Amino acid sequence: MHRWSSHKEVNELVDGIWEEHFKDHHVQVSGPKPKARFKDQLKVVLLDLYVAWTTDPKLSIGVSMSSNAWQTGSRYNALHLSKIIVTFIHRLAEVGLIDLSKGSYSGPGVVTNRSTRIRAAEPLQEAFAEARFEVADIEVAEGRETLILRSDDGHGHRSAQIDYEDTDFTNSTREFLEAYNACLSQHFIDLPQLDHPYIERPIHTGPRAGEVQRVPIGPNNAFVRRVFSRGSWDLNGRFYGGWWQQIDKESRACIHIDDEPTVEVDFRGLHVAILSKEMGIPLEGDPYLLPAGLLPSISDEEQRTFVKQLVLTAINAKNEKTTYSAFRDGFPAGSNGKSLTNAKLRKLLDAFVTKHPHLSDCLCSDQGIRLMNVDSKIAAEVLAHFTNQWVPVLCVHDSFIVNHEKTNELIDVMQAVTTAYIGGPLTVTQEFPGLDQFMSTGSNPSADSYYAQRGLPERTAGYCYRRDRFRASREEKKEE
Numbered sequence: 001m002h003r004w005s006s007h008k009e010v011n012e013l014v015d016g017i018w019e020e021h022f023k024d025h026h027v028q029v030s031g032p033k034p035k036a037r038f039k040d041q042l043k044v045v046l047l048d049l050y051v052a053w054t055t056d057p058k059l060s061i062g063v064s065m066s067s068n069a070w071q072t073g074s075r076y077n078a079l080h081l082s083k084i085i086v087t088f089i090h091r092l093a094e095v096g097l098i099d100l101s102k103g104s105y106s107g108p109g110v111v112t113n114r115s116t117r118i119r120a121a122e123p124l125q126e127a128f129a130e131a132r133f134e135v136a137d138i139e140v141a142e143g144r145e146t147l148i149l150r151s152d153d154g155h156g157h158r159s160a161q162i163d164y165e166d167t168d169f170t171n172s173t174r175e176f177l178e179a180y181n182a183c184l185s186q187h188f189i190d191l192p193q194l195d196h197p198y199i200e201r202p203i204h205t206g207p208r209a210g211e212v213q214r215v216p217i218g219p220n221n222a223f224v225r226r227v228f229s230r231g232s233w234d235l236n237g238r239f240y241g242g243w244w245q246q247i248d249k250e251s252r253a254c255i256h257i258d259d260e261p262t263v264e265v266d267f268r269g270l271h272v273a274i275l276s277k278e279m280g281i282p283l284e285g286d287p288y289l290l291p292a293g294l295l296p297s298i299s300d301e302e303q304r305t306f307v308k309q310l311v312l313t314a315i316n317a318k319n320e321k322t323t324y325s326a327f328r329d330g331f332p333a334g335s336n337g338k339s340l341t342n343a344k345l346r347k348l349l350d351a352f353v354t355k356h357p358h359l360s361d362c363l364c365s366d367q368g369i370r371l372m373n374v375d376s377k378i379a380a381e382v383l384a385h386f387t388n389q390w391v392p393v394l395c396v397h398d399s400f401i402v403n404h405e406k407t408n409e410l411i412d413v414m415q416a417v418t419t420a421y422i423g424g425p426l427t428v429t430q431e432f433p434g435l436d437q438f439m440s441t442g443s444n445p446s447a448d449s450y451y452a453q454r455g456l457p458e459r460t461a462g463y464c465y466r467r468d469r470f471r472a473s474r475e476e477k478k479e480e
Contacts, residue, residue, distance in 0.1 A: 001081055002223075003047035004141040009133040014043045017127075021095045022088075035072050035080035042088050044079055047138055049098065050128050053120045054135050055198055056214045060117035063089060065103065076161050078143040089118060097124040135197070135216075136469060140223045146177035152230040162231055169233060176380070177226060180387050184222055187392045188470045189244075189257050191217055195462035199247050204332035215246045218466070224395075226376065235369045237376035239383070239395045253431060254457050255401055257392055259467055261456055263407045263434045265414065266399040268427045269308075271315055271371045275362050277422040283356075287311075290351045295344055298336060306337060307348050314349060316368030323349075323364055372397075374421065381417040382410075407434025 018039050052059045064070075067083035093100040103116040120128060147170055150159040164170070191199065198214040215221070221243040229236035244252055255262045267273065269287040276283040288308040292300045310327050317323040324342045331337030353360045379395050386393040386402070393410070394401035402410045407430070415425035438450045459467075 001044065001048075001076075002078055002141040002144045003044055003051060003138055004079065005043075005047060005133070005138045007133045007137040009131055010043070010047070010137065013127060013131050013133075014039065014046055017046065017097070018042060021091065021097070025091060036082065038084055038088075040079070041081050041084055044081060045085065045088055045092070049118070049120045049124065050131075051135055051138060051216070051220055053125060053128055055216045057125065058119070059214070060099075060101070060119045062115035063118055065089070065116045074161075075145050075163055076148070078141045078145065089116075092124075093118075097121055134469075135218065135220055136466070136473070138220060140181075140220075144223065145174075146181065146225040147174045148225055148227040149231065149233070150227060150229050150236075159229070173226065173380075176384060176387070177224065180383055181224055183387050183390055184224065184242075184392050185219060186390075186474070187258050188467055189222065189255065189392065189394070190463060190466060191251065191254050192256050192459040192463045193254055193457035195460040197462070197466060199251060201247065204335075205329060209332055215243055217243055221246075226380075228373075229369055234373055236372045238372050238397055239376065239379055242394055244394045244401060245396050249431075252396070252401060255394070257394075257401075257403055261404045261435075261451075261454065262394075262401045263404050263410075263430055263432055264396070264399050264401045265407065265410055265428050265430045267375075267414070267418075268429045270375055270398040270426070271368065272311065272356070272359065273426045274371055274374055274422055275315075275359055275367070276356070277424055277426070279358050281358050282424075283427070287356065288352075290348070290355060294347060294351055295340075302336060303348075306340070307352060309337070310345055310348055311352055311363070312368075314363040315371065316366070317364050318366045319364050320346070320349075378414075378417050378421055381420075382413050385413045385417075386410075402434075404435040406436065408436050408440075 022038075022042065048061055052061050063085070065086050067086055070081055070083045070085055071077060072080045072082050089098070089100065092098040097120070098118045099121050101117040103114050149162045149164050151162050152159055190197075194217060197217045199217055200212050200214055203209055203211050203213050222241070224239050224241040226237050227240050244255060249264070252264055269283065272287045273283045286304075288304050288311065290303065290307055292303070294303060295306075298306070309330060310323070313327045313330070314320075314323045317326060320342075324345045327345060328338055328340065349363065353363070375398060379397070379400075382400060383393055383395060386406075391403070391406065400410055400414070411428055414428055418424065418426045432454055433450075435447065435450050439445050439447070
């Protein structure tokens with residue numbers, strides 16, 4: 001709903017499709033006159049189809065075909081898209097420009113419910129292939145809402161967005177998010193090992209298990225917003241949206257910002273550490289490291305992974321039954337995690353409580369949504385510190401990614417903020433040292449030896465093209 005471009009070639013593509021298929025197609029729409037031109041609304045649909053096609057020609061887009069879903073006055077509809085979208089989608093399918101798979105509905109909360117899906121058909125794909133513009137020429141629409149308030153649907157499924165009245169809190173929070181997104185947009189953030197601007201990751205769970213998903217890397221998948229839950233500004237509030245949150249830790253270690261390496265710094269056992277601090281009991285060592293051999297045929301490393309996932313699930317769950325079920329849902333069929341019985345999972349949870357008895361009442365008590373709000377406030381302060389310097393820092397909820405020369409500053413800020421919010425600094429961990437940390441050692445270090453030890457990937461031709469195009473675009477905007 002928020003793709004936009006004023007690029008000349010984009011307009012030519014939209015004009016051509018409009019003239020051929022829509023100009024003489026009489027559209028009757030009841031109600032007030034739409035706030036956005038019909039052709040502009042068609043442009044948004046075509047741009048979204050284009051971005052999906054460039055990511056993966058088989059990728060489909062979910063779209064509501066209910067006219068009630070298109071509220072032009074909603075704060076979540078910056079381009080004022082109207083119910084004419086439904087008519088346009090039917091027309092695009094009628095003339096063979098899109099493939100359309102109709103949605104279904106089986107009752108509230110039923111997992112088989114799904115929206116209508118659309119994707120570019122062969123004629124539109126050919127038009128896209130001949131078009132003389134790129135994904136980099138498509139932007140996030142000005143005015144897209146950065147502050148999302150969601151309801152609780154009562155079924156554990158995706159909840160609805162709620163319109164709300166602005167307050168001093170929402171205005172100040174939105175003002176910061178707009179500055180933060182502006183900062184991100186002015187810096188080149190990418191993965192040098194990628195020749196194509198996407199990363200492929202296997203899908204392990206759900207109906208698409210075994211398939212491969214493409215995650216787009218670049219500005220079109222980097223718009224960050226804060227999402228609050230259950231209709232309350234005191235629940236959740238985490239930062240969502242950046243592509244760096246959608247890839248694994250190993251890939252994140254290769255992220256470059258402005259063509260320079262980065263370092264990721266984590267809070268160790270963040271939610272467990274916050275709960276312990278709230279109770280006045282310091283958390284020492286790795287909270288998820290329990291005595292070896294609790295479960296036969298499970299390695300020590302895998303046991304720690306299971307304990308961490310189980311505890312985090314229990315902190316978020318309302319009871320033991322949902323904890324164990326949700327735990328297994330997070331593992332692929334045939335894996336050790338999928339096969340763990342309730343009895344085995346209870347054994348791991350009991351061992352964790354034995355090590356940390358003060359946390360017993362915090363498990364299976366729906367604490368997660370509140371703790372997310374606490375860590376979102378910590379994240380907001382950390383990001384604000386660097387945004388005020390126009391330094392981009394990437395947030396992954398309990399960790400932050402920063403230029404490798406600012407690692408010590410990041411750690412200082414993380415510890416200062418946690419001291420202010422929860423009464424003391426939390427332990428941080430990192431996989432690699434930053435260049436600033438490395439150069440401060442007493443062993444006559446050099447930048448060359450640092451880079452050699454990091455083992456960073458070579459820059460591909462595709463990465464260099466994206467980097468150079470980004471720089472050229474920045475220069476063009478300065479001249480304008």
